[in-house]
Amino acid sequence: MALLEIRNLHATVDGKQILNGLDLKIDTGEVHAIMGPNGSGKSTLSYVLTGRDGYELTDGDILFDGVSLLEMEPDERAREGVFLAFQYPVEIPGVTNMTFLRTAVNAVREHRGEMPFDPMDFVKYAREKATDLNVSDDMLRRPVNTGFSGGEKKRMEILQMAALEPRVAILDETDSGLDIDALKVVADGVNAMRSDERGMLVITHYQRLLDYIVPDHVHVLANGRIVKSGDKALALELEKKGYAEFLEQAA
Amino acid sequence: MPDGSEHMQPYLDQASEASSSLPGAGVGWIDALRRRGTDLYGMHGLPQRRHEYWRYTNLNALAGGSFRLAGDPPAIKLPALPHQTLADVLSYRVVLVNGRLRQDLSDLGTLPNGVEVGSLQALMAAAPERLEPYLGQVAKLDDMPMAALNTAFLSDGMAIFVDADVSLEKPVHLISVSARDDGDAMVQPRHLVVMGRGASSTLLETHISADGGACFNNVVSELHLAEGAKLNHSVFQHEAPTSVHLSGTAVALAAGSTYDSFVLQSGAEIGRSEIRAYLNGPGVDCRLDGIYLATGKQVVDNTTYVEHAAPECRSRQVYKGVLDGEARGVFQGKVHVVRDAQQTDGHQLSRALLLSPRAEIDARPELEIYADDVKCSHGATAGDLDEDSLFYLLSRGIHPHTARRMLIEAFLSEAIGEIPVQQVADDYLNHVQQWLSDHVEERSDGASQ
Ligand SMILES: Nc1ncnc2c1ncn2[C@@H]1O[C@H](COP(=O)(O)OP(=O)(O)OP(=O)(O)O)[C@@H](O)[C@H]1O
Ligand SMILES: [Mg+2]
Numbered sequence: 123m124a125l126l127e128i129r130n131l132h133a134t135v136d137g138k139q140i141l142n143g144l145d146l147k148i149d150t151g152e153v154h155a156i157m158g159p160n161g162s163g164k165s166t167l168s169y170v171l172t173g174r175d176g177y178e179l180t181d182g183d184i185l186f187d188g189v190s191l192l193e194m195e196p197d198e199r200a201r202e203g204v205f206l207a208f209q210y211p212v213e214i215p216g217v218t219n220m221t222f223l224r225t226a227v228n229a230v231r232e233h234r235g236e237m238p239f240d241p242m243d244f245v246k247y248a249r250e251k252a253t254d255l256n257v258s259d260d261m262l263r264r265p266v267n268t269g270f271s272g273g274e275k276k277r278m279e280i281l282q283m284a285a286l287e288p289r290v291a292i293l294d295e296t297d298s299g300l301d302i303d304a305l306k307v308v309a310d311g312v313n314a315m316r317s318d319e320r321g322m323l324v325i326t327h328y329q330r331l332l333d334y335i336v337p338d339h340v341h342v343l344a345n346g347r348i349v350k351s352g353d354k355a356l357a358l359e360l361e362k363k364g365y366a367e368f369l370e371q372a373a
Numbered sequence: 374m375p376d377g378s379e380h381m382q383p384y385l386d387q388a389s390e391a392s393s394s395l396p397g398a399g400v401g402w403i404d405a406l407r408r409r410g411t412d413l414y415g416m417h418g419l420p421q422r423r424h425e426y427w428r429y430t431n432l433n434a435l436a437g438g439s440f441r442l443a444g445d446p447p448a449i450k451l452p453a454l455p456h457q458t459l460a461d462v463l464s465y466r467v468v469l470v471n472g473r474l475r476q477d478l479s480d481l482g483t484l485p486n487g488v489e490v491g492s493l494q495a496l497m498a499a500a501p502e503r504l505e506p507y508l509g510q511v512a513k514l515d516d517m518p519m520a521a522l523n524t525a526f527l528s529d530g531m532a533i534f535v536d537a538d539v540s541l542e543k544p545v546h547l548i549s550v551s552a553r554d555d556g557d558a559m560v561q562p563r564h565l566v567v568m569g570r571g572a573s574s575t576l577l578e579t580h581i582s583a584d585g586g587a588c589f590n591n592v593v594s595e596l597h598l599a600e601g602a603k604l605n606h607s608v609f610q611h612e613a614p615t616s617v618h619l620s621g622t623a624v625a626l627a628a629g630s631t632y633d634s635f636v637l638q639s640g641a642e643i644g645r646s647e648i649r650a651y652l653n654g655p656g657v658d659c660r661l662d663g664i665y666l667a668t669g670k671q672v673v674d675n676t677t678y679v680e681h682a683a684p685e686c687r688s689r690q691v692y693k694g695v696l697d698g699e700a701r702g703v704f705q706g707k708v709h710v711v712r713d714a715q716q717t718d719g720h721q722l723s724r725a726l727l728l729s730p731r732a733e734i735d736a737r738p739e740l741e742i743y744a745d746d747v748k749c750s751h752g753a754t755a756g757d758l759d760e761d762s763l764f765y766l767l768s769r770g771i772h773p774h775t776a777r778r779m780l781i782e783a784f785l786s787e788a789i790g791e792i793p794v795q796q797v798a799d800d801y802l803n804h805v806q807q808w809l810s811d812h813v814e815e816r817s818d819g820a821s822q
Contacts, residue, residue, distance in 0.1 A: 196764060200770035206768055208768075214762050225775060226766075
């Protein structure tokens, strides 16, 4: 049984059809990359998977460990182990990263039947994870994403992933806005999370990221469906040729 | 006869009955001031919608005249304060029960030289001439009907004098307790704070009820800050849900003075804070901030008037509130900039979170500017929690009720963070957390399922 199986997914946003019969299977231990032109529906897919309000599934199904996600609220999906690193992380003034992370991690731990961290233990836990991602104590004390640079926000997303230890992680353009050093830090963080128990879906526009996070499969998303799949060579080919071929096909 | 005249008579009758026995009776200017209060209230009557500053808060609850002027304060003990940390703040403590100073409950320790804290009644008897320049002078009674009513009853309250260049390290903490008398008590306390040149101090006020009974508490405070004086003023209104708490504060600010006010309102059936700040000299810095928490059928009103009467002054106002149930919020704020008040920097903002479809806010921020070189802005927002923020928290596995709660608390704690005394800020935050646990958590939990 696949870890995540997306079947014939059709979805609308504000009444507008965005996903048109998307099929995708991700097994544990695998990293899949999705590439595709702007507006093709990549972020929409990530929101449909995480259950965001306003993204309406009109046909198809999403199975996680063989169980449909459709009946689950966003927070339940997250506690089951679905994680999304946002393309545009949200700023929340007045809530510190530490409080945010602790509340989230403890909600997930309780769901798994584990003991929640007390605040002191959690500080240790968070610091350990933070060090690997060059996230300073000062950043942890600051309000969530508030006033953070684009690159800092992306590092915080990966920190959240590391702290929550999801079973499937969707990374929506986590590489955009990162400088060369930060890209390596983030890629190392992601690679450290690769495991036999976890699957990943990496959305990106740039082949460069895939030099660091080497995918098992690469898919092209155009006009709301997967139009081509291959191995990492496909990413190199796209880098050279662009998407013209797929857009013509659709037109 | 003005509208509402039928409602004013019961209170005026009580005022005239009381007048000969009130402290300071026989002192010419005090008698005259009380008469002025009586006359002005007589002209206005109970404020009605057509009164500019009373457009959205209606006082019909007072109309029957059923509240009776409180007599000698009942011999109650000091009730527990809403939060212990407030009680623990090292302070000079002044306790009023039904507007009268209770020496036995107060603790003034040893005040430094140049500082006087005591009852207005004692001063009216001993040295009324010291009060004459301020009482009824800072507050513009002809435009504040309820302050006029208070003046008709002028008798007691707290008076603070801080001499020039004296800075009072510990805050003065005024604890004002409303207690049922024989029936529903009416209390008309009058406070005066006079800060000399370069003086500085912190005033905390906590308004609570001793029991569940209804009280009509009509507080008037006059604050006078000389050149370069500085006053931090934090007010916490948490009276019983059946009470009416009206507060009118007038502040006269001389050149270079700083007034920093924070008002937290969560109590009373009708809770109203009106602050009028007169920025009379250049270089004044005036902050008026506040938060409010209301549920059921509570009405909570914050009305401000900031008069930039001199150039190069700065005023900032941020009022934030959470309204649940059928509660109604009011924010009326006017920044008035006279023609000569160039380089004025004036901002005001009202933000309300409406947690239920039946909660309401009337927000009316207003700028009236006659100078041409100014930086002014105003704004008002009202609505539910931000969807993007909520989804972000949910997407991390946080339960909906916790997520909502975190966002509401964040919204309010940003404002609380502006309070300069850390212990007070912590205490107000505790109160907010408690209030949210009591009123919000369960319902939104249910709503999310
Ligand atoms: N609320 C909305 N109302 C209408 N159309 C929407 C809405 N949200 C998204 N869309 C549209 O859906 C399409 C897919 O958007 P999506 O964000 O999924 O693209 P994407 O593949 O992630 O693009 P990018 O590479 O630029 O991030 C776009 O055409 C977009 O304009
Ligand atoms: Mg996108």
